[in-house]
Amino acid sequence: MDLHFGDSKPTDDERAAVDALLGPPESSWEGAARDEMQAADLRWARGGRAARDRRDLLLPGLHAINDRIGWISDGALDYLCRRLTVPPAEAYGVATFYAMFSVKPRPATVLHVCTDLACTAAGASDLCAGIEARLGPGSGVHVERSPCLGLCERAPAALAIKAGEPVRTAVSAPATVHEAVLAASAPDSAREEPPAALAVPQAGEEELVLLRRVGVVDPSSLDDYRAHGGYTALRRAFELGPAGVIREVTDSGLVGRGGAAFPTGRKWQATASQPDHPHYLVCNADESEPGTFKDRVLMEGDPYALVEAMTIAGYATGAHRGFLYLRGEYPRALRRLEHAITRARARGFLGEDVLGQGYAFDIEIRRGAGAYICGEETALFNSIEGYRGEPRAKPPFPVEKGLFGKPTVENNVETLVNVLPILTMGAPAYAAIGTERSTGPKLFCVSGSVDRPGVYELPFGATLGELLAKAGVRERLRAVLLGGAAGGFVRPDELDIPLTFEGTREAGTTLGSGVVMAFDDTVPLPQLLLRIAEFFRDESCGQCVPCRVGTVRQEEALHRIAERTGAAAAEDIALLREVGRAMRDASICGLGQTAWNAVESAIDRLGAYK
Amino acid sequence: MTVTPLGIPRRLLEFTIDGEPVRAPEGSTILDACRAAGKDVPTLCQGDTLTPKNACRVCVVEVEGSRTLVPACSRKAEPGMEVRTGTERARHSRKIVLELLASSVDLSTTPKVADWIKEYEAKPDRFGPDAARLDEEPRVDNDLYVRDYDKCILCYKCVDACGDQWQNTFAISVVGRGFDARIAVEHDAALTDSACVYCGNCIEVCPTGALSFKSEFDMRAAGTWQESEQTETTTVCAYCGVGCNLTLHVQDNEIVKVTSPHDNPVTHGNLCIKGRFGYQHVQNRD
Numbered sequence: 001m002d003l004h005f006g007d008s009k010p011t012d013d014e015r016a017a018v019d020a021l022l023g024p025p026e027s028s029w030e031g032a033a034r035d036e037m038q039a040a041d042l043r044w045a046r047g048g049r050a051a052r053d054r055r056d057l058l059l060p061g062l063h064a065i066n067d068r069i070g071w072i073s074d075g076a077l078d079y080l081c082r083r084l085t086v087p088p089a090e091a092y093g094v095a096t097f098y099a100m101f102s103v104k105p106r107p108a109t110v111l112h113v114c115t116d117l118a119c120t121a122a123g124a125s126d127l128c129a130g131i132e133a134r135l136g137p138g139s140g141v142h143v144e145r146s147p148c149l150g151l152c153e154r155a156p157a158a159l160a161i162k163a164g165e166p167v168r169t170a171v172s173a174p175a176t177v178h179e180a181v182l183a184a185s186a187p188d189s190a191r192e193e194p195p196a197a198l199a200v201p202q203a204g205e206e207e208l209v210l211l212r213r214v215g216v217v218d219p220s221s222l223d224d225y226r227a228h229g230g231y232t233a234l235r236r237a238f239e240l241g242p243a244g245v246i247r248e249v250t251d252s253g254l255v256g257r258g259g260a261a262f263p264t265g266r267k268w269q270a271t272a273s274q275p276d277h278p279h280y281l282v283c284n285a286d287e288s289e290p291g292t293f294k295d296r297v298l299m300e301g302d303p304y305a306l307v308e309a310m311t312i313a314g315y316a317t318g319a320h321r322g323f324l325y326l327r328g329e330y331p332r333a334l335r336r337l338e339h340a341i342t343r344a345r346a347r348g349f350l351g352e353d354v355l356g357q358g359y360a361f362d363i364e365i366r367r368g369a370g371a372y373i374c375g376e377e378t379a380l381f382n383s384i385e386g387y388r389g390e391p392r393a394k395p396p397f398p399v400e401k402g403l404f405g406k407p408t409v410e411n412n413v414e415t416l417v418n419v420l421p422i423l424t425m426g427a428p429a430y431a432a433i434g435t436e437r438s439t440g441p442k443l444f445c446v447s448g449s450v451d452r453p454g455v456y457e458l459p460f461g462a463t464l465g466e467l468l469a470k471a472g473v474r475e476r477l478r479a480v481l482l483g484g485a486a487g488g489f490v491r492p493d494e495l496d497i498p499l500t501f502e503g504t505r506e507a508g509t510t511l512g513s514g515v516v517m518a519f520d521d522t523v524p525l526p527q528l529l530l531r532i533a534e535f536f537r538d539e540s541c542g543q544c545v546p547c548r549v550g551t552v553r554q555e556e557a558l559h560r561i562a563e564r565t566g567a568a569a570a571e572d573i574a575l576l577r578e579v580g581r582a583m584r585d586a587s588i589c590g591l592g593q594t595a596w597n598a599v600e601s602a603i604d605r606l607g608a609y610k
Numbered sequence: 611m612t613v614t615p616l617g618i619p620r621r622l623l624e625f626t627i628d629g630e631p632v633r634a635p636e637g638s639t640i641l642d643a644c645r646a647a648g649k650d651v652p653t654l655c656q657g658d659t660l661t662p663k664n665a666c667r668v669c670v671v672e673v674e675g676s677r678t679l680v681p682a683c684s685r686k687a688e689p690g691m692e693v694r695t696g697t698e699r700a701r702h703s704r705k706i707v708l709e710l711l712a713s714s715v716d717l718s719t720t721p722k723v724a725d726w727i728k729e730y731e732a733k734p735d736r737f738g739p740d741a742a743r744l745d746e747e748p749r750v751d752n753d754l755y756v757r758d759y760d761k762c763i764l765c766y767k768c769v770d771a772c773g774d775q776w777q778n779t780f781a782i783s784v785v786g787r788g789f790d791a792r793i794a795v796e797h798d799a800a801l802t803d804s805a806c807v808y809c810g811n812c813i814e815v816c817p818t819g820a821l822s823f824k825s826e827f828d829m830r831a832a833g834t835w836q837e838s839e840q841t842e843t844t845t846v847c848a849y850c851g852v853g854c855n856l857t858l859h860v861q862d863n864e865i866v867k868v869t870s871p872h873d874n875p876v877t878h879g880n881l882c883i884k885g886r887f888g889y890q891h892v893q894n895r896d
Contacts, residue, residue, distance in 0.1 A: 002779060004805030006797070074797045087780030087805065088796035090773075096785040103797070371787070388784065393664055393684055542764065542784070542791035544665050546703070549710035552742050552789045560738075575736065582706035585679045585699060586667040593678060 003087060008075035015079060017068035017165075021061055022054075022083050030082050052085045056404075058094060058386030063328075063367055066101050070108040070163035077103070086386070097388045097541075099146075099370030100161075100328050108163040109141045111184040112329070113175070114156060116148035116290045117481070118447040120531060121523045122155035122174070130177035131158075141184045147372065147535055148290035149173075149329050152447035152517070153199045153454045159329060160184040169331035193332060196301035199293065201452045201471070209421050209433070209441045210414070211457045214301030219336050222343045225304040231349065233423040237312045238357045240423075245316040246272060249419060251427035253439035258284060258375075258412030259483070259513045260590070261501050264419075267409055270399040271317045274407035281314040281322040282403055282410040284380060288327060288372040289484035290535060291515035294443040295413035297455045299326075299333040302417075303340035307363065309416035311354060312423065314361045317409045321362060325380050328368040337365060372539035376589050377410045378402075379541065390543045391589035414443055414514075434460030438500035442511075446471040448481075448518040458499065465495030467516060478521040479606050483512020485532045486594035488601035509601065525608045526562045529599050533558045536595040547592030550583040554596065561609055569609040576603075625691040634687050641669060641682040649695050652704060652726050654711075655765035656683035657815050659878045660775050663766035668707045668726075671695045679703055705730040713737045714789075715744055716761045719819030719830075742789065748827070751800040754808050754887045756827040759792055761820035768793060768812035768821060776880050781805040782812070810886035814869060814879050823867040823887075836861060844871060847885040852876070854885050865889045 010018070015031065025031045061080045065072050072095050081088045095101050100110075113131060115124045128145060135141050141160075151157035154173035158180040162168045170187035172180045183190040197203040197215025204215060218224045225231075237245045250265025271279055283306065287295040299306055310322045326334055341363050344350045352360045366384050368374050374383045378392035381403045402408025418440055422430045431439045438460035444467055447453040451472030458467060464480065477492040488509040490497060497507045504511045519528065533555040542548045557576050561569040580596030587593045602608040620635040627640075627647050634643035644651050655666040662683045670679035674692035679700055682693075694700065708727055712734035717723045727734070746759040766784065773780050781804045785794045795804035813821040822830075829835040840861045847854045854877045859867045868886050872879040 002805065002807075004781070006799070006803055008797075077796070087773075087783075089781055089783040089794070089805065092794070092796040092798075093783030093785045097787050099787075393681070537788060540788040542786070542788040543663070544667050545707050545710055545763070546667055548764070548789055548791070549714050550706070553710065553713075553737050556737065556741060578702070579706055579710075582703040586670045586703040586707065587678075588664070588667075 003081070003085065005078045005082065005088060006074065008073070008078055010073070010075040010079040011069075013068055014065055014073065014076035017064045018061055018076070018080050018083060021064045022057065025083060031079055054084055055086060055386040056384055058084055058086055058091060059366065059369065059383060062091075062095055062098075062101055063369065066369075067163055067167035068165055070110065071102040071104065071106050073103075073105075084386075090387075094386065094388055097371060098328075098368075099538075101369055106142045107140045109184050109187075110161050111135075111141050111143050111180065112146035112149060112159045112161070113143060113180065114147070114149040114151065114158065115145045115531070116535065117485070117528060117531060118148070118152035118291060118517060119156040120527070121448055121519060124156040127156050127158070127175055127177060127180065131180050134177055134181050135184070139185075141181075146329075147538065148288065148292075150287055150293040150296050150327065152291055152293055152445065154194075155447065155453075158183065159331075160187050160190070161331075162187045171332070196297050196332075199297045199454045200301070201454045202456060208457050210298070210417055210443060211301075211455065213305065214297060217302065219301055219303055220339055222304060222340070222347060222349075225302075229424065230304055231308055231355075233420040234308050234312055234315075234349075234355065236423045237315055238355065238359075242272060242316045242318065245312060245423070248422055248427045249316070252422040252430045253437075254415065254418050254422060254430075255438075255501065256412060257414035257418070257442070257514070259289070259486070259510075261511075264411065264415055267399060267411075268313070268317050271319075271407050271409040274400060276407055277318075278321065278406055279317055279319040280403040280406055280408040281310060281317060281319040282377075282380065282384070282408055283310055283322065283324045283413060283416055284375060284377065284410055285324055285326045285330075285333070285413050286368045286375040286380060287330075287413070287513075288368075288375050289486060289513045289515060290532075291447060291481065291484045291517045292445050292513045293447075294445050294455045294514060296327075296330050296333050298413055298417055298443075299330070300336055303333075303336040304344065305417050305420060306337065306413055307340050307344050307350070309419050310363055311350065311361050312419055313409065313411060313416055315354075315359055319409070320360050321364065323384055323403065324363055324365045325374070325384060326365055326367055328370050334365065334367065341365070371541075372535075373541045373589075373591055376591060379589070380410070381408070388541070390541045391591075393588065412513075435498075435500050435502075437502045442499065442514060444499070444514045444516050446516045446518070449474045449477065449520040450518050460500045461503075462499050463495065464490070464497045464499055464516070467499060468495065468518060471516075471518075473518055474520060476520045476522075477518055478523070479519045479525065479602070481515065481517040481519070481598065483510040484515040484517075485535050485598055486590070487512040487515060488597050489606050490601075491605055494605075510597070525602060525606065526558070529602055529608065530555070530558045530562060532598050536591070540591065540595075544586075544588045544592060546583045546585075547587045547595065550579050550587075550592065551595055553579050554583075554599070558599065565609050573603060573609060576600075623687050623689045625687060625689055625693065627693045628695055638687050639683060640671060640673075640680070640685050640687055640691075640693055643687050644671075644682060644693075644695060651682050651695055652722070653683055654720075654723075654763060654817050655767060657767050657817070658872050659880075660767055660770050660815060663770065665766055666707065666711075666763060668704055670700055670703050672697050672700050701730060705732045708732040709734045709736070711763055713741050713743070715763050715818070716758075717763075717818065719761060719822075720763075720817065746792070749801070750824070750827070752802055752808070752824075754824055754883075755810060755813055756822055756824055757793070757801070758820050758822070758827070761818045762793060763818055763820075764791060764793070765817060767815040767817065771811045771815045771880075776878075777807070777809055777811050779805055779807050779809070781807070808883040808887060809881060810868075810883070811880045813886075814881075825866050829861075829866065835866075840866065847881070849884045849888065854881055856881070856885055858889070864893055
């Protein structure tokens with residue numbers, strides 16, 4: 001590799017931001033002062049292969065610059081590339097992939113205003129217009145219309161990020177023009193976010209399993225976590241041994257909660273039995289499906305549970321390093337988990353010798369930077385490794401060749417947290433919850449036209465109607481979106497659908513990640529569908545043709561028929577169907593394959609455009 | 611005589627293509643087997659000297675038991691596989707992919723694509739006159755080659771040829787995301803400010819003519835490019851001792867572009883700047 005750099009130089013701040021992450025440069029090739037070094041040092045990067053092996057620090061490096069300055073200049077990018085021996089063209093390709101980074105100058109403060117489904121229904125367009133009118137040009141705040149921020153229970157939502165040392169963030173939700181502007185102009189003095197438990201209307205109820213500690217324990221206290229049953233599951237795991245843990249998880253019938261519903265025990269077994277080493281554990285906390293916020297609530301309300309669950313998963317599958325890929329838009333979850341991991345490490349719950357059992361395990365947090373596609377398991381690997389977050393072709397599957405090309409088990413936050421009750425109550429007792437084919441408790445993210453939006457925990461098998469009744473669904477219900485933007489709409493007369501994987505499948509829809517979004521008749525359906533199409537157009541990684549161009553053509557068609565019905569829309573609906581079918585059949589990954597689902601269901605089930 | 615390494619003997623896998631039993635060596639792709647069996651499967655991002663990114667999805671086929679269609683260029687053949695190449699489902703996806711590409715990209719210099727559009731009855735116009743296109747201007751920033759990204763289907767072949775599959779220069783990358791993704795050097799600068807070494811191996815693999823010799827680009831613009839009147843002569847590069855093969859494309863007694871045979875066991879179609887672009891002395895008649 002023959003790296004070539006331009007003449008752009010980093011500013012002192014940019015250099016400091018990168019050095020804070022990577023340590024001071026060793027040779028003048030990397031940017032150290034010449035006089036301290038011998039002349040020979042000018043000619044090569046001392047790092048060599050060792051530096052290239054740190055390619056996975058590219059994304060954290062970009063974050064470091066963006067956090068300090070607010071955008072990534074040519075000089076800063078080149079300096080980071082020198083330090084990591086990464087070709088600048090590739091790093092530029094990575095930096096331009098993520099929505100939260102900018103390679104053009106912009107103000108230090110960026111205010112992300114959510115304009116996604118739940119927030120639009122709660123008046124996000126007026127909010128956005130109001131904020132822009134109030135701030136005006138020269139305000140030092142860049143207003144960015146954002147996809148779902150995962151704050152749907154408090155819609156409309158805004159997230160302010162003010163670059164500096166340290167970076168400051170403030171969430172305003174439910175946001176008013178005044179509060180959002182205040183959060184952006186003075187993040188430090190913005191009103192404190194309400195506790196995570198406010199997103200759990202059932203908080204404190206006896207029968208809760210997954211949410212039982214949210215709002216009950218102090219999320220910063222390891223002792224409090226232990227006083228509420230924390231780390232009993234890990235002790236049980238050490239008693240059972242890795243094979244025993246996998247047996248319990250398999251017997252419990254646990255399947256992945258991220259949307260694909262793959263049996264967790266089988267995934268763990270397949271990874272554990274791979275001869276290639278090391279094995280890795282990845283927790284997918286890149287919760288970006290519009291309408292989903294359960295993982296955020298779990299991580300903010302009960303962060304140690306995830307740390308414990310990851311330790312168990314690592315132990316069972318023979319991994320000694322776990323990566324927690326956390327959504328970039330979740331600053332509070334990041335703080336809580338950073339704190340929890342540090343505390344757990346200090347107390348011997350992570351590290352060289354976990355609980356004195358001779359098992360070494362540690363967790364590293366990696367932040368996403370605004371890309372829905374990185375929730376796809378293989379795109380997430382590429383993102384961690386410092387490449388563009390584009391999905392890989394499967395096979396080979398992650399259990400065989402995953403992160404860094406090694407056997408990897410990747411689970412969603414909710415899936416992992418389910419492992420704790422499986423071990424503490426035993427597989428048979430866990431499997432007794434729910435239905436025969438969908439076992440255990442399930443979290444649902446209820447938002448939209450309901451009186452008590454939030455995360456609900458119900459055993460599998462409750463009906464959609466029961467869930468909506470709990471959440472206080474309002475009058476004049478027009479449609480319910482199940483599973484988020486990649487899911488499907490159902491009608492108000494279909495509320496007896498049982499909320500199980502098999503039940504929703506029989507009803508021709510999907511449970512997905514557990515999104516239940518209710519819409520009344522005040523929201524025009526074509527506008528919702530257009531927003532969904534816009535979302536997929538924006539979030540397509542661009543790798544394969546059916547998705548890259550198909551999502552654009554679908555959005556164009558939905559624009560054309562936004563005001564049309566019946567015969568006037570028929571031709572475009574036929575076009576949508578044909579393109580949608582090819583996207584479902586021929587796209588590389590789940591994003592393209594499911595991008596047309598919700599719109600199709602609205603046409604077929606709700607009679608949109610009739 | 612060139613000695614082609616035979617490698618270790620490979621097991622033959624038995625499976626079926628369109629109901630007919632076929633045998634292919636272990637490690638072959640479905641596409642290899644299809645071509646060996648004389649089945650025509652269209653391809654764009656697949657190249658004979660590269661591992662394909664399987665991004666274009668025009669080669670999709672049906673495989674029994676697979677939920678989605680699979681890319682023939684990348685999926686390895688497995689024993690017992692039942693492959694169907696010409697089903698309505700596969701043809702539908704190919705047709706839509708051709709329509710999506712032809713409605714957004716200038717495919718005027720892409721070989722074979724006009725025939726495929728006819729064969730699959732693709733109608734790129736049906737997305738209407740307002741359908742978004744790439745709308746890129748040709749980038750002419752050096753004397754050797756032109757990057758006309760209005761013709762780019764984002765097959766990743768140039769990136770792979772420039773990067774770890776051949777040249778290891780890493781001068782270009784895909785930048786941006788989704789429909790706005792493009793091939794660019796760092797900071798979207800001019801080629802002359804990049805790490806490009808002008809080996810032209812990206813031109814060699816470009817399937818659409820988005821990358822072309824400046825001479826070809828200028829002649830096409832002037833309307834004097836006549837492929838039917840060109841002769842191709844394969845010779846040996848005289849610059850260094852490696853002895854790469856050059857194929858000189860000559861029109862009106864002038865060299866108009868240089869390629870290299872892909873089946874050369876040493877260079878696989880790759881050249882350096884001298885072999886690719888340093889031919890002016892041949893036609894210096896003074």
